[in-house]
Amino acid sequence: MAQWKVWIMGLVLVVLSGCSPLTVHNESVGSTTILRADGKLQVLFLDVGQGASQLLISPSGKTMLIDAGNNDKEQVMLDYLKQYQITKLDIVIGTHPDADHIGGLDKVIDQTIVDKIYMPKISSNTRTFESLLESISNKKLKVQTAKAGLTLDWDKEVQVEMIAPAAVYDNANNMSAVVKITYGTTTLLLTGDAEAASEKDMIKSGVDLSSTVLGVGHHGSKSSTSLTFLNKVKPQYAIIQSGKDNNYGHPDKTILSRLKKAGASVYRNDLQGTVSVISDGKNVTIATERKEK
Template sequence: MIRQKTRRTLVWGYLLWFCVLITGCSLEGWEAAGGQPGENASWISKEQDEGQLRVLFLDVGQGASQLLISPSGHTMLIDAGNNDKEDEMLGYLQAYGVRHLDLVIGTHPDADHIGGLDRVIDRVDIGQVYMPKVQSNTKTFESLLTSIRNKGLKVKTAKAGLDLAWDEQVQVKMLAPATSTDDNNNMSAVVKVTYGDTSFLLTGDAESESERAMLESGANLRADVLLVGHHGSKSSTTARFLNAVKPKYAVIQVGENSYGHPTKTILDRLAKQKVEVYRNDLQGTVEIVSDGKGYQIITER
């Protein structure tokens, strides 16, 4: 499988200045979006070659957010970091030229996953919203529901077995939650994205209970790229689950934290399987580009 890894080090401010100087383009869009690009956005490019699927594991600190851009330019956002990442999320979307999100998925009600979604929904044109059927009495969750209602949107239930219409070249299948539980993490929406011969498994905070249910469901869990569950907690990424996925690459969405994420247990387990690991805390935003046959992996640092 073809693979190339590169790093981009362009300075965002210089690019904006150059754009204004040479083309006379306006910066008003940034102000209208209510935020600046995240401090980690200096290397971002809007350019996309035809026939590419871009999966971006955005650096939102100790939280999670994935932005997907299809070969046809359709967009999907899964989670949006914590409450203090709202402006940063808007900045990322602006930097990637995203004005419309065809699909928005809130994997589960935890603040470090849905905290920034209310502001995104307030400011960006939204197609469909999917969330699992689990409630939370937190202000974060209530704020998200208020933004959804105010936008005139309805939440569709995220559950195993759904095939999401997104891009006719890309299959998007929901593999979890496969069973019902009161545990937020194990109600996480898990999404498998397949483009040609390449595949991504995006797991939210799914833990061993959900992993077991997915295994028992008989779903095809095999994927080249795995978003490691629950930020690398030892409660996720069981040996049996990892053996079923058999990833070549893994991404851990993690920032500075007091939980010990990612744990040595999981790092050792991935190393034993010879999985190449990328981490937001070490490499910033991680972008994996697929042409349907192989991957280009781009790290911020």
């Protein structure tokens, strides 16, 4: 290799290492590659367009995947797992059987070592759901029922509690598994598509809902994030997973202003791409793939 090429590569490395150690900024395309934050708790709200997926990496490197976007995001999900060097998922949670949550899960299960899988006790007659059950069966996994009151064994420093569904609902969204993650003094609440009825039952259950970070329910639809629930959660940061120009009007304007009034800083996949939340047990830092819009 010519001497000048070596010199330029060295320069690029120096420039890159001068950035924040958790991201690499690429000025030409205006985006930032979010890196793994080893030794901390990292929750990546992956940009899967109109859908939801959260990848969690614990301080000791344990992994958890909650949902995996829609069917057309299978390859996107596999690429994300590769990007974050995930070959094994200690816990997989399919929050509820809607395609925008479990669509990509079948391929993830086919291609990844999975230890435990949790899903609520509600089925669906869609091809998407059947395909997921096939993948689970092929891997000889046994689905554990997602419901309120479970404590999940993940990382000894991080407490993982399932706080919903606390009852049985006809509405699949309300059957969403809701997970509360506590690390040191920081808490994240990941709510799937849980709507007001489930929120009411979570409040009734007496669980402490106050959280540093709220994964906003149902893509910011006005079916969720009721004022009483939000007043209990009191999040500093709120992350909304919705796709650009989606047909549902997500996120709803009422919810955006409700979150703002509650004092939460709002981050959105549709505007900022993947959102990374990192906790060292005391403080939370947020990085986004793109600057707003």
